[in-house]
Amino acid sequence: MTTQHVDVLLKNIAQLLPMQSDGPRAGKEMMQLDVIEDGAIAINEGKIVFIGKTEEAARFKAEQVIDCHGKLVTPGLVDPHTHIVFGGSREHELALKQQGLPYLEILKRGGGILSTVEATRQASEEELFAKGSFYLDRMLSYGTTTVEAKSGYGLDRETELKQLRVAKQLNENHPIDLVSTFLGAHAIPKSHKDDPDLFLEEMSAMLDEVKEENLAEFVDIFTETGVFTVEQSRDYLAKAKEKGFGLKIHADEIDPLGGTELACELVAVSADHLVGTSNKGIEMLADKRTVAILLPGTTFYLGKDTYARAREMIEAGAIVSLATDFNPGSSPTENLQLIMSIAALRLKMSPEEIWNAVTINAAHSIGRGESAGQLVVGRSADVVIWDAPNYLYIPYHYGVNHVNTVIKAGKIVSKRREVIE
Numbered sequence: 001m002t003t004q005h006v007d008v009l010l011k012n013i014a015q016l017l018p019m020q021s022d023g024p025r026a027g028k029e030m031m032q033l034d035v036i037e038d039g040a041i042a043i044n045e046g047k048i049v050f051i052g053k054t055e056e057a058a059r060f061k062a063e064q065v066i067d068c069h070g071k072l073v074t075p076g077l078v079d080p081h082t083h084i085v086f087g088g089s090r091e092h093e094l095a096l097k098q099q100g101l102p103y104l105e106i107l108k109r110g111g112g113i114l115s116t117v118e119a120t121r122q123a124s125e126e127e128l129f130a131k132g133s134f135y136l137d138r139m140l141s142y143g144t145t146t147v148e149a150k151s152g153y154g155l156d157r158e159t160e161l162k163q164l165r166v167a168k169q170l171n172e173n174h175p176i177d178l179v180s181t182f183l184g185a186h187a188i189p190k191s192h193k194d195d196p197d198l199f200l201e202e203m204s205a206m207l208d209e210v211k212e213e214n215l216a217e218f219v220d221i222f223t224e225t226g227v228f229t230v231e232q233s234r235d236y237l238a239k240a241k242e243k244g245f246g247l248k249i250h251a252d253e254i255d256p257l258g259g260t261e262l263a264c265e266l267v268a269v270s271a272d273h274l275v276g277t278s279n280k281g282i283e284m285l286a287d288k289r290t291v292a293i294l295l296p297g298t299t300f301y302l303g304k305d306t307y308a309r310a311r312e313m314i315e316a317g318a319i320v321s322l323a324t325d326f327n328p329g330s331s332p333t334e335n336l337q338l339i340m341s342i343a344a345l346r347l348k349m350s351p352e353e354i355w356n357a358v359t360i361n362a363a364h365s366i367g368r369g370e371s372a373g374q375l376v377v378g379r380s381a382d383v384v385i386w387d388a389p390n391y392l393y394i395p396y397h398y399g400v401n402h403v404n405t406v407i408k409a410g411k412i413v414s415k416r417r418e419v420i421e
């Protein structure tokens with residue numbers, strides 16, 4: 001047996017989830033979950049060079065050996081819907097919500113998204129970068145290694161570009177990989193209250209610049225009562241598609257306007273939220289060209305009782321993914337593990353479906369199906385070692401952080417502090 005020298009060897013893994021799949025998993029396929037017991041992973045120069053059983057890994061001699069006895073090991077989690085670059089915070093809105101003031105009413109009164117717009121306009125790039133890094137550090141510590149990040153708290157050329165540039169810097173400087181989305185059409189700014197069409201023209205006029213500076217891969221819009229109509233969204237997104245952007249829609253979050261149908265019609269890469277999606281929308285998702293990204297943390301935080309109809313979507317054959325929707329208003333949490341628990345309890349998704357949703361399907365919903373969300377020989381070693389004996393445990397034991405160690409591109413980037421005796 002020839003010895004093979006590698007940088008890192010993980011061995012004696014109680015349960016190893018390789019999450020290998022040629023494409024996203026839809027409908028019943030979401031129940032598929034291969035488990036390797038007593039598994040091992042060898043990593044060299046940031047890449048996975050072996051994945052299999054510990055007994056098959058005897059040829060590897062590693063600089064660093066990590067004994068994963070009793071532990072679960074999975075790919076780094078992928079969070080495909082966040083609003084991570086923003087100024088200020090909105091803790092004062094919690095009391096308004098408790099008094100029964102609806103989310104869209106707070107927005108109508110100039111609060112909500114519009115108050116974050118004010119704070120983001122005022123913040124310097126350095127401040128936004130520092131804040132973004134802090135949130136990303138926290139995400140990493142919770143096991144997330146790839147994140148989608150939206151702009152949308154500028155609503156003017158200068159601030160939207162500032163947010164996108166900060167996201168680019170974060171991607172270049174932080175271990176987490178960031179995938180950027182231009183969400184200039186996130187709300188109607190006060191200055192354009194009476195002329196949303198003019199505002200959308202101004203945002204469309206930015207698309208070339210965003211493309212040339214390589215500041216975003218996707219374009220998104222908030223299709224919602226009091227924000228943008230389905231018709232406005234269709235015109236706006238058609239322009240973005242023509243310019244070569246992938247499309248996303250904040251669809252049917254509060255009112256069932258038909259954003260899901262529009263996303264499927266335009267072959268958007270994802271339709272997000274989907275709390276009010278119609279039967280027709282569910283049927284269209286079964287086409288499997290648009291990923292349904294569900295954000296149950298938002299429904300929970302907005303204090304609603306009705307959640308997205310995940311079961312019906314999966315039964316219809318849709319590709320379902322999950323995300324935190326991390327933002328300062330409707331979902332202030334970086335913790336994707338908590339979302340996994342809410343998905344189990346409120347969306348009634350099975351643990352197998354949930355793991356597919358936060359790895360393979362999440363990666364496909366942001367154009368990273370070929371690089372993230374799976375442990376495959378030759379790919380970047382983005383790996384999480386969990387203080388949990390099996391995959392059922394993460395959605396079950398809720399609200400806390402189960403991460404032991406996070407490895408990104410072969411390097412340990414986060415580790416639970418050992419208790420000092």
Ligand SMILES: N=CN[C@@H](CCC(=O)O)C(=O)O
Pocket residue numbers: 083112113116222250253298325327328329330331
């Ligand atoms: N609903 C629109 N956008 C965000 C919330 C943004 C905010 O409230 O600041 C969402 O996805 O929930």
Ligand SMILES: [Zn+2]
Pocket residue numbers: 081082083250325327
């Ligand atoms: Zn959002």
